[in-house]
Amino acid sequence: MNDFRAMPAESPRTMPVQDFSTEYRDDNAPASVQEEGVALWRVLAFSPAMVATLGMLWAMTGWFGKDGISLLEALLITLICFNFFWITFTVSTVILGMVSLTRHSPRPTHGPARPLKVALCMPVYNEVPWYVLGSARSMLEELRARGGSHRYAMFILSDTRDEEIARQEQAAVRAVQSQLSPGLELYYRRREQNTDRKVGNIAEWVSRWGGAYDAMLVLDADSLMTGRAILRLTDALSRDPAAGLIQSFPQLIGAQSVFARMQQFANGVYGAAFAEGMARWCGQEGNYWGHNAIIRTAAFAASAGLPHLRGMNGSDKLIMSHDFVEAGLLRRAGWAVRFLPRIKGSYEETPQTLIDHVQRDRRWCQGNLQHLGLLRSKGFMPISRFHMFHGAIGYLMSPIWFSLLVMWALIGPSEEASVLKYFSESNPTMPMWPEMTEGRHVLIIVLMYAMLLAPKLVGVAALPLTGARFTEFGGAGRFVLSFLSEVLLSILYAPILMVQQMIAVLRTAFGMQKGWSPQARAGGTYGFTTVLQCHLLETISGAALVTGMFFGVVSPWLLPIAVSLVLAVPLSMLSGMHLWQAGRWMGTREDFRAPPITQAARHYRAELKSMLDGAVPQARAAE
Numbered sequence: 001m002n003d004f005r006a007m008p009a010e011s012p013r014t015m016p017v018q019d020f021s022t023e024y025r026d027d028n029a030p031a032s033v034q035e036e037g038v039a040l041w042r043v044l045a046f047s048p049a050m051v052a053t054l055g056m057l058w059a060m061t062g063w064f065g066k067d068g069i070s071l072l073e074a075l076l077i078t079l080i081c082f083n084f085f086w087i088t089f090t091v092s093t094v095i096l097g098m099v100s101l102t103r104h105s106p107r108p109t110h111g112p113a114r115p116l117k118v119a120l121c122m123p124v125y126n127e128v129p130w131y132v133l134g135s136a137r138s139m140l141e142e143l144r145a146r147g148g149s150h151r152y153a154m155f156i157l158s159d160t161r162d163e164e165i166a167r168q169e170q171a172a173v174r175a176v177q178s179q180l181s182p183g184l185e186l187y188y189r190r191r192e193q194n195t196d197r198k199v200g201n202i203a204e205w206v207s208r209w210g211g212a213y214d215a216m217l218v219l220d221a222d223s224l225m226t227g228r229a230i231l232r233l234t235d236a237l238s239r240d241p242a243a244g245l246i247q248s249f250p251q252l253i254g255a256q257s258v259f260a261r262m263q264q265f266a267n268g269v270y271g272a273a274f275a276e277g278m279a280r281w282c283g284q285e286g287n288y289w290g291h292n293a294i295i296r297t298a299a300f301a302a303s304a305g306l307p308h309l310r311g312m313n314g315s316d317k318l319i320m321s322h323d324f325v326e327a328g329l330l331r332r333a334g335w336a337v338r339f340l341p342r343i344k345g346s347y348e349e350t351p352q353t354l355i356d357h358v359q360r361d362r363r364w365c366q367g368n369l370q371h372l373g374l375l376r377s378k379g380f381m382p383i384s385r386f387h388m389f390h391g392a393i394g395y396l397m398s399p400i401w402f403s404l405l406v407m408w409a410l411i412g413p414s415e416e417a418s419v420l421k422y423f424s425e426s427n428p429t430m431p432m433w434p435e436m437t438e439g440r441h442v443l444i445i446v447l448m449y450a451m452l453l454a455p456k457l458v459g460v461a462a463l464p465l466t467g468a469r470f471t472e473f474g475g476a477g478r479f480v481l482s483f484l485s486e487v488l489l490s491i492l493y494a495p496i497l498m499v500q501q502m503i504a505v506l507r508t509a510f511g512m513q514k515g516w517s518p519q520a521r522a523g524g525t526y527g528f529t530t531v532l533q534c535h536l537l538e539t540i541s542g543a544a545l546v547t548g549m550f551f552g553v554v555s556p557w558l559l560p561i562a563v564s565l566v567l568a569v570p571l572s573m574l575s576g577m578h579l580w581q582a583g584r585w586m587g588t589r590e591d592f593r594a595p596p597i598t599q600a601a602r603h604y605r606a607e608l609k610s611m612l613d614g615a616v617p618q619a620r621a622a623e
Contacts, residue, residue, distance in 0.1 A: 006173055006188040008153075011211035015203055015301040018329055023379035026302045029334030032242035038283035045096055045281040049089035056084045079404050080444065083397060087451040090274070094455040094462075097277030101465035113238045115149040116214040118294070120230075123201045125159045125194070127221040129172040130612050132156065134605030135224050137176050138597055140184045142227035150234050153185035155209075157201050159194035166190060168612055175611050176604075198290075199306055199322045210297045220291040224253070226345030226597045233294040236340060242284075244299035244335025245327060248346035249275045250292045253590050253598060257352040259575035261586040262489045264350060265482055268588035269473075270459030272466045275341035285331055285383035286339035290323035292346045296335070300326070303333035309373065321367025324391055325374060328384035345595070353576035354493070355526055355534055358500045365395045365504035398501035405498075405561065409545055409554045445557050452494075456487065472589040482586040492571055495564040499538045525576075528569070535568035542566035 018024060060080060064073040120139065124132055136154050143152050156173060160166045173188040180186060191201065202218065210216070215237055217230060229248060236246050249271070255264035279286070304326040308316035319325055327337045351357040371388035374380075460483065463470075473479040506512075532539070542565025548554030549562065564571070590598065 006177070006186075007155075008185075008187060008209065008212070010208045012208055013206055013210040013297065013301040015207050015210075015305045017305040017307045018303070020307065020374065020377035024303070024333055025379075026299065026333035026335065028298065028302065029244070030242050032284055032334065032336045035283050038281070041096065041280040041283075045092050045277065046089065048092040049085050052088040053081050053085040057081050076404075076407055079400050079407075083400055083404070083448075084451070086393060086397060087448070091451060091454045091458070093277035093281070094270075094273045094458045095277070096280055097273035097275065098458055098462035098465065100276045100280050101273065101462055113149075113235055115151070116234055116238050117151045117212065118153075118230075118234055119205075119209070119213040119216045119297075120152060120154045120219060121157055121202065121205060121216045122155065122219040122221065122223070123157045123159065123198050124169070124221045125197075126162050126165055127160070129165065129168040130609040131605055132221050133169075133172040133176050134603075134608050135222075135601050136186065137180065137604045137608075138600040139225060139227070139230070140186065141181060141600065142597055143230060144181050144184055146227040146231060148231055150231065150238075152230070153187060153213075155205065156186070156188045157205055158188065158190040159197065159201050160190065161194065171612055172608055175608060196306075196318055199318065203305065206297060206301050210301055213297050215294050216297050216300070217294045218291055220348060222254075222349040223250070223291050224347040224597060224601055225292060226595065229343050229345030232343045233340075236338070236343075237294050237296060240336070240338070242336045243296065243338055244303070244330040244333075245286075245288055245293055245295045246338045246340055247286055247288055247293040248343045249339070249341035250289070250346045250348040251344075251588075251590070252350045253347045253588075254349045255352070256578050257576045258489070258578075259354050259357065259493070260350050260352045262486050262493070263357075264588055265486045265586040266456075266490070267350075268590070269463060269483070269486075270456050272341065273459045273462035274455065275339070276462075279339040279341050282339055282383060284336035284338060285381050285387075286327065286337040287387045288323040288327035288337065290321075292348065299330060299333070299335045303335060304329045309370070317370075319367075319374075320370055321364065321391070324368075324371060324388050328380045328388065331381050331384050332379040345597070347590075347598070353526070354496070354572045355531070355575075358497075358504075358534065361497075361501065362504040362507060365501065366508045368392045368395055369505065369508050395501050395505055398498045399505055401498050402502045405495075405558070408558060409548055449491075453487065456483075468589060472592060474584070474587055474592055478584075478587075485586055491560060492564050492567070493575075495561045496535065496538050496568045496571065499541065499565070499568075503537065526573075528573070531569050531572050535572055538565045538568035542568065 057077065060077045061069065064070075064077065069077070120136075122132065122136060133156070136156065140152070140154055156169070158166065158169055160169060169190070170188065173186065177186050189205070191204065194201065196203070202216075206216070215234065217225075217233065219225070225248075233246055233248060237243055240246075251271070252260075252264040252267040255261045306319050306322055306325065306329075308318060311317045331337050351360055368388075368391040372392050375385050375389060470476045470479045473482065526534075542562050545554055545558055545562035546566060549556055549559065
C-alpha cells in the first residue's frame with residue numbers, strides 16, 4: 001500500500017451509531033418551523049391521486065361486480081388500482097409544480113448569514129483520475145473567481161482498490177496541487193480498507209477531520225457544480241440555522257448515446273416541474289440523493305451514524321441506499337431537510353447504455369427494498385417513511401406491471417378467444433376467470449398510457465415558467481422532434497425496463513444481488529451474446545405475446561409492449577450508439593450552450609490526462 005498522504009491536521013468529531021429502536025433528538029437542533037402552506041400542498045398532492053384511484057376502483061368493481069367478485073377479479077382490480085395511484089400521484093405532483101413555478105420560490109429562514117468553512121467531499125472508487133481531478137479543479141477555480149466570505153477545501157476520499165489507478169490518483173493530485181491558484185486547498189486520502197464503502201468513507205472523514213468544518217458538500221465522482229450553485233447552497237445553509245441538509249436538483253449532462261440522451265432530455269425538460277412540486281409537499285421533510293447536497297457537519301455527526309442491520313441468517317448487513325435513511329435520521333433528530341430545486345448549476349452524468357443502467361438499477365433496487373425493513377423504526381417523520389416506501393414501490397411496481405401483463409395476456413380479448421377458457425355452470429369445481437372485454441382492454445391500456453404521458457406534457461407546458469426558451473433547445477421545430485423522439489423511445493424501452501426491474505427485485509429477494517461495484521460511467525461495450533443473455537426473458541415474453549396474438553387469444557392492444565420485448569436485444573444494442581452529432585438530437589440547453597464550468601472541466605481534464613500519460617510511467621519507475 002502506497003503511503004502517500006496529503007491531508008490537513010486531524011480535527012475529530014464524535015459520530016455515534018444511531019439506534020433505530022429508540023427515538024432521538026439532537027439537543028443542538030433549533031426549533032424548526034414548518035413553512036406556511038405545506039399542509040395544503042400535501043393535501044393537493046395526495047388527494048387527487050386518492051380520489052382518482054377510488055374512481056378507478058368504483059368503475060372496475062362495477063365491471064366485475066355483476067355476479068359477485070371472485071378472488072382473481074379482486075386481485076386484478078387491486079393491482080390495477082395500486083399502479084394507478086402512483087401514476088396519478090406523479091401527475092398531481094407535476095401539476096402542483098407547474099402551479100408553484102408561477103409563485104415566488106419558498107425560501108429558508110432569513111437569519112443573518114455568517115461565513116462557513118465548507119469541505120467539498122468527493123468519494124471515489126476505481127474512477128478515472130484525470131476526469132475526477134479535472135472536475136475538482138474546475139469547481140475550486142470557479143469558487144476562487146467568485147470570491148465571497150465562505151472558505152472551501154476539496155477532499156478526494158479514495159476507496160480505490162486498484163493499485164495502478166491509485167498511483168494515477170496520487171500523481172493527478174500532485175499535478176493539480178502544483179497548478180492551483182494561490183489559496184485553494186486540495187486534499188487526498190486513500191483508506192487502507194474500504195470498510196462500509198461510501199458510508200464508511202464519509203463517516204471516517206467526519207470522525208477524523210469533520211471538526212474543522214461547519215459543513216460538507218458531498219459530491220459523486222461524476223458531479224459538477226458551478227461556483228454560483230455551491231455559494232447559493234452555502235448561503236442557504238448559513239441563513240437557515242434549523243437546516244441540517246439542503247439538496248439541490250442535479251441535472252444530467254454529458255450524454256452521448258441514444259439511451260443517455262433520452263434520459264438527459266427527460267430530466268432537463270420534464271424534471272423541473274416534478275422537482276418543484278415535490279419540494280412544495282416535502283417542506284422540511286425533504287430527501288437526500290447522496291450527492292450535490294450541503295450538510296451541516298455537526299448535525300450529521302450527531303444524528304446520522306448508520307448501524308449495521310441484522311440479516312435473516314444473523315449476519316450484519318450494511319445499509320446500502322444510505323442517503324434516504326440519513327435524511328430521515330437528520331429530520332428525526334430535529335434538523336430540517338430541505339430541497340431547493342431552483343438552485344441551478346448542479347450537474348451529474350447518467351449511464352450511457354441500457355445494460356449499464358440495468359447494472360446500476362440492480363444495486364439501487366437492493367438498497368431501496370432494504371428500506372422496507374426500516375419503516376417501523378422509532379422517531380422517523382411520516383414523510384421520511386413515505387420517501388423510503390416510495391423508493392421501494394418504484395421497484396415493486398415492475399413485478400406488479402408484469403403480473404398485469406400476464407393476466408391481460410391470459411384473459412385474452414374475449415370469452416371465446418382466451419387462453420383461460422370460461423367454464424360452464426354445470427361444473428362448479430372449475431374456476432371462473434374475470435371477463436375482460438375488448439372495450440375494457442382498450443380503456444385500461446389507453447388510460448394508463450395517457451396518465452404516463454401527462455407528466456411529460458405538463459412538464460413541457462411548465463418549461464417557460466422556469467425561464468427557459470424553446471430556442472435554447474435548438475428552436476421549436478427541433479424541440480418538437482426531440483420531444484417526439486423521447487416519447488417514442490420511452491414507450492419502446494419501458495417494457496424492457498419493467499422486466500429488468502422485476503429481475504432486480506427477484507435477485508434481491510433471493511439474495512443473488514451482492515453489494516456494490518464500480519459504475520462504468522463511459523458505458524461498456526457488449527457483444528451480441530452478452531446482450532442476448534441479459535435480455536433473454538424479455539425476448540421470450542415478447543415472442544409468447546406475438547404468438548398469442550397470431551392465434552387470436554391475446555389482445556392486439558398489447559402489441560406495443562410485445563414489439564418492445566421482442567426487440568429487446570436490438571434496442572439494447574441501439575442504446576449505446578452515437579447516431580447523431582452531440583447537441584443536435586434530444587439536446588438540452590447545456591448541449592446547445594455549454595456552461596463555462598463544463599468547458600473548464602473539459603479543459604482541465606484534457607490537460608491533466610496529457611500530463612498523466614507522460615508522468616505516471618516515470619513515477620512507477622522511481623518507486
